[in-house]
Amino acid sequence: MMRNTGRRxxxxxxxxxxxxxxxxxxxxxxxxxxxxHSNLVVLDADLxxxxxTAIFGKEFPDRFFNMGIAEQSMVETAAGLALSGKKxxxxxxxxxxxxxxxxxxxxxxxxxLDVNFVVTHAGIxxxxxxxxxxxxxxxxxxxGLPNMKVTVPVDSVETRSVIDxxxxxxxxPYYVRLTREKFPVLNDPSYEFRPGKATVxxxxxxxxxxxxxxxxxxxxxxxxxxxxxxIDARVVNxxxxxxxxxxxxxxxxxDTGKIVTVExxxxxxxxxxxxxxxxxxxxxxxVWRMGMRDTFGKSGKSWELxxxxxxGVNDMVKFAEACFREEPRYENLS
Amino acid sequence: xxQYNVMDLKNIARNxxxxxxxxxxxxxxxxxxGSLSIADILAVLYFxxxxxxxxxxxxxxxxxxIMSKGHASxxxxxxxxxxxxxxxxxxxxxxxxxxxxxxxxxxxxxGVEASTGSLxxxxxxxxxxxxxxxxxxRDYRTYVILGDGEIEEGSVWESFMAGSKYRLNNLIAILDxxxxxxxxxTSDIMPLGDIxxxxxxxxxxxxxxxxxDFNQIISAVEKAKKATDRPVLILAxxxxxxxxxxxxxxxxxxxxxxxxxxxxxxxxxxIGGE
Numbered sequence: 196m197m198r199n200t201g202r203r204x205x206x207x208x209x210x211x212x213x214x215x216x217x218x219x220x221x222x223x224x225x226x227x228x229x230x231x232h233s234n235l236v237v238l239d240a241d242l243x244x245x246x247x248t249a250i251f252g253k254e255f256p257d258r259f260f261n262m263g264i265a266e267q268s269m270v271e272t273a274a275g276l277a278l279s280g281k282k283x284x285x286x287x288x289x290x291x292x293x294x295x296x297x298x299x300x301x302x303x304x305x306x307x308l309d310v311n312f313v314v315t316h317a318g319i320x321x322x323x324x325x326x327x328x329x330x331x332x333x334x335x336x337x338x339g340l341p342n343m344k345v346t347v348p349v350d351s352v353e354t355r356s357v358i359d360x361x362x363x364x365x366x367x368p369y370y371v372r373l374t375r376e377k378f379p380v381l382n383d384p385s386y387e388f389r390p391g392k393a394t395v396x397x398x399x400x401x402x403x404x405x406x407x408x409x410x411x412x413x414x415x416x417x418x419x420x421x422x423x424x425x426i427d428a429r430v431v432n433x434x435x436x437x438x439x440x441x442x443x444x445x446x447x448x449x450d451t452g453k454i455v456t457v458e459x460x461x462x463x464x465x466x467x468x469x470x471x472x473x474x475x476x477x478x479x480x481x482v483w484r485m486g487m488r489d490t491f492g493k494s495g496k497s498w499e500l501x502x503x504x505x506x507g508v509n510d511m512v513k514f515a516e517a518c519f520r521e522e523p524r525y526e527n528l529s
Numbered sequence: 530x531x532q533y534n535v536m537d538l539k540n541i542a543r544n545x546x547x548x549x550x551x552x553x554x555x556x557x558x559x560x561x562x563g564s565l566s567i568a569d570i571l572a573v574l575y576f577x578x579x580x581x582x583x584x585x586x587x588x589x590x591x592x593x594x595i596m597s598k599g600h601a602s603x604x605x606x607x608x609x610x611x612x613x614x615x616x617x618x619x620x621x622x623x624x625x626x627x628x629x630x631x632x633x634x635x636x637x638x639x640g641v642e643a644s645t646g647s648l649x650x651x652x653x654x655x656x657x658x659x660x661x662x663x664x665x666x667r668d669y670r671t672y673v674i675l676g677d678g679e680i681e682e683g684s685v686w687e688s689f690m691a692g693s694k695y696r697l698n699n700l701i702a703i704l705d706x707x708x709x710x711x712x713x714x715t716s717d718i719m720p721l722g723d724i725x726x727x728x729x730x731x732x733x734x735x736x737x738x739x740x741x742d743f744n745q746i747i748s749a750v751e752k753a754k755k756a757t758d759r760p761v762l763i764l765a766x767x768x769x770x771x772x773x774x775x776x777x778x779x780x781x782x783x784x785x786x787x788x789x790x791x792x793x794x795x796x797x798x799x800i801g802g803e
Contacts, residue, residue, distance in 0.1 A: 267653065268684055268691050269653075270653070271652070272653050272656045273657060274643070274657060275653065275659070277657070278661075279661030298684070301645070
């Protein structure tokens with residue numbers, strides 16, 4: 196587990212003044228890496244202006260392959276390029292990559308190839324496009340694949356660091372989950388991503404909120420509100436879903452005795468499930484999971500949807516307080 | 530490399546077929562039908578046309594072959610062993626625990642370029658390898674062997690489009706048109722239409738041949754090597770189970786070995802050689 200040194204975190208209110216697009220950061224970082232890494236190639240499936248791989252494609256048209264609306268062929272071609280020694284990045288929307296599960300499984304993961312799938316528009320923050328595009332099952336699908344590693348960058352700083360890591364040190368297939376919306380910048384520019392390392396964004400002794408993505412920002416806000424209720428919450432960014440920081444979970448269980456997980460994903464097969472598995476194996480304590488409860492999303496503004504699905508800051512405060520006070524949980528879900 | 534004439538290649542193909550039967554009978558499972566149908570093509574590719582060296586399996590300039598129909602593992606493994614990538618004695622481990630010779634084509638086997646088995650993925654992999662050759666200014670060729678039932682998978686057509694878009698004249702696909710798939714005849718299970726015209730309309734050059742006529746196979750591959758602006762599909766008309774009378778055109782032997790010692794002996798007798 197890592198601790199953020201220096202300025203640990205910014206309040207969301209402050210951060211709202213400084214939000215940055217994760218996918219824009221991705222596209223720009225790909226372009227920067229393209230200048231120094233001549234064997235880096237990028238594929239997309241007709242969404243490059245949205246995933247932002249077009250930024251790379253514009254400067255390196257010879258190393259950018261737009262495969263059309265043909266994700267299966269994109270994944271296979273990515274495998275072929277990686278078999279030939281290329282460092283491959285392939286992008287589309289998260290929901291559309293899942294239709295290639297079997298290509299991912301056989302052509303990429305079974306062959307254990309250096310292909311980095313950086314997907315955007317995951318989760319309910321797709322907003323108005325609605326349920327068809329709001330995938331909340333992808334982390335489970337990807338985590339189940341042998342050899343596949345999975346991460347959910349919390350902000351633009353972590354996104355940049357993840358992409359740098361993959362271009363320079365990454366081995367084997369990787370799934371990186373980005374979003375449509377801009378997210379608050381939480382990390383210092385000096386932050387460095389390491390697979391399997393969680394980051395304590397705020398320390399606390401009474402309860403631990405472990406989150407991914409935008410929910411980490413919400414958790415920091417919730418921690419502020421909990422403080423006024425006399426509850427000192429630890430907030431941990433669990434961006435590396437696989438490998439996962441087991442020690443961070445064990446520490447949380449031992450130090451705070453209760454864990455709440457928060458994710459813009461189904462409570463099944465994502466962060467909550469992983470944390471509950473580890474806690475039950477290593478240091479059993481109550482683990483309450485907040486997320487999408489076996490349901491599809493819905494059209495609406497991204498931020499409205501968190502309230503609609505009871506995953507907003509206010510819900511999180513109630514949820515964590517109930518967990519801390521060991522109140523019956525289901526009364527506190529709505 | 531030694532120059533093999535057609536008579537030599539026929540003998541090699543016969544040996545490939547013998548090994549196929551021996552492997553699936555020893556394993557009591559496996560896919561002889563679609564391995565026997567491509568034995569002549571494999572003999573031509575690995576013993577005459579491909580630029581490969583079993584002693585340098587990682588040579589960046591080597592030709593690559595992706596066995597997209599990964600159930601034809603007995604055919605490919607037998608060919609690789611006979612070509613000298615690994616000892617023939619290892620073929621006995623086919624489909625057994627602690628052998629590298631997985632049931633479907635596995636990259637851990639020397640000479641195998643990519644693991645395959647779930648259909649419809651090899652042509653896309655071939656597109657990627659061929660693109661890499663263009664990027665690296667290398668003149669190796671990429672061969673992909675497809676089954677005819679396999680092209681019922683839509684992903685294959687995605688890759689036909691991609692091969693055409695990128696003008697991959699270094700990509701040669703060979704379609705094993707044997708007319709049989711697991712459940713029966715392709716004409717019953719899912720009629721495939723005029724494959725040659727379909728693939729041509731996707732922007733490929735199509736060469737129609739008898740996949741058991743060595744001269745036709747050789748001249749088609751040599752013509753495909755001269756392609757200038759587009760990929761080539763060699764549409765090879767073959768017989769599933771070729772060389773073993775009771776297996777020929779019999780869907781049962783898509784995925785079943787000889788049923789008993791008598792069938793086994795008959796198969797080897799009909800194939801001949803040794």
